[in-house]
Amino acid sequence: MTSTTYTPQPLYGGAIKGLIPKGWLDASNLRQIPDHQELYLSPTTLSTLIYEINEYVPDNTSQETLSKHGDLFASASAATSQNNQDRETLDKAAILYHILDIHDNDNISKDTIRFTAPITSVGSRPGTGPGRVYTGRVELGSDKDAVICSFVVVRLEEQGSDLVVWGNVPVKEFASRGDPEGLRAEEGVVGGVVEGLVGSNGDDGLVVVEWDLFG
Numbered sequence: 001m002t003s004t005t006y007t008p009q010p011l012y013g014g015a016i017k018g019l020i021p022k023g024w025l026d027a028s029n030l031r032q033i034p035d036h037q038e039l040y041l042s043p044t045t046l047s048t049l050i051y052e053i054n055e056y057v058p059d060n061t062s063q064e065t066l067s068k069h070g071d072l073f074a075s076a077s078a079a080t081s082q083n084n085q086d087r088e089t090l091d092k093a094a095i096l097y098h099i100l101d102i103h104d105n106d107n108i109s110k111d112t113i114r115f116t117a118p119i120t121s122v123g124s125r126p127g128t129g130p131g132r133v134y135t136g137r138v139e140l141g142s143d144k145d146a147v148i149c150s151f152v153v154v155r156l157e158e159q160g161s162d163l164v165v166w167g168n169v170p171v172k173e174f175a176s177r178g179d180p181e182g183l184r185a186e187e188g189v190v191g192g193v194v195e196g197l198v199g200s201n202g203d204d205g206l207v208v209v210e211w212d213l214f215g
Contacts, residue, residue, distance in 0.1 A: 004189050006196050008204075011038045011051055015210040017127075017203070018051055018165070019196045021189050046173050047186055049193060050166040053214070056157060057094035065093045065100070072096065075110050076136070078118040087132075092119045095134055095153045098164060102149075103140050114139040116148075122198050127207035131156045131163070135194055144175040148187055150194045152206065159214035165206070167193050 005022040020040045027039035027048075038051040066073055066089075076099075077092045096119070103113060117137035125133060131154040139146045147170050154163040167190030174183035197206040 004192055006192060009040075012053075012213055015208070015213040016051070016163075017207040017209060019193055019205065020049055021193065024049065042186075042189075045186060046170045047190060048166075048168045049190065050164075050168070052164050052166075054098065054162045054164055056155070056160045056162050057097050059090050061097060062090040062093035065097045069096065069100070069108070072108070072110060072113060075113075075115050076119050076138075088121055091121070091132055091134060091155050094155065094162065095119050095136070095151075098153065098162065099138060099140075099149075099151075102166070112140070112142055114146075117150075125198060125205070127203070127205055128154045128156075128163070129208060129211070130158060131208075133198055135198060137191070139171075141171075144172050146171045148183075148190075150187070150191045152194050152197050154206070156214065159211065161214045163206075163208075165194070165197060167191070 006019045007022045009018050009020045011018050021042070023043050024040040025043055027033055027041050033039050036053045040049040042048070073093060073096055076096050077089070099113065100108065115136060115138050119134050119136040122133045122135055124131060134153045135151065137148070137150045139148050141147055147168050150167040152165040156163060169183070169186045169190055171183065174180065174186065199205065
């Protein structure tokens with residue numbers, strides 16, 4: 001984790017506990033945010049941190065994603081084959097579906113969706129119960145207009161939900177002022193959130209406090 005301090009943050013009225021970089025701003029104090037999201041803003045850059053609760057992607061949608069985007073899935077999962085559609089394969093395809101959903105571009109290819117860290121299973125953790133937890137990092141968009149996104153996805157099958165955390169860093173802001181070191185530092189800040197959410201044990205990191213939230 002970077003030297004940035006991370007602050008425990010109650011989400012969804014305290015039903016979930018998460019982390020934000022110290023000093024980041026709750027966007028709900030500035031504008032209306034959809035009920036399924038919690039949005040935090042860097043006070044000094046255009047970077048954002050989004051927690052959101054999405055509908056659980058069903059297996060048939062995962063299989064359709066595999067069929068349509070096999071080459072991209074291989075890049076996303078560091079896989080060479082999609083023939084073995086086991087639980088983890090279908091989970092990774094579901095996560096790719098979420099990424100495609102936020103990709104604001106009709107051009108879907110390995111040139112516009114580049115995985116710099118593949119979707120990786122980190123098993124389960126006490127704070128998220130039976131949820132299957134995955135992490136990764138992807139660049140969305142082209143060149144200087146890309147957004148670097150570090151993410152955590154918790155697949156909550158029994159609750160019919162996918163709990164997703166996106167840490168987003170716009171490249172253009174740093175490229176326009178010729179600041180590659182600043183970009184790397186900002187990547188470390190949002191990457192540190194991911195590390196803290198999944199690397200902690202017990203009551204630290206990402207914790208579901210009230211499971212009725214998903215009812």
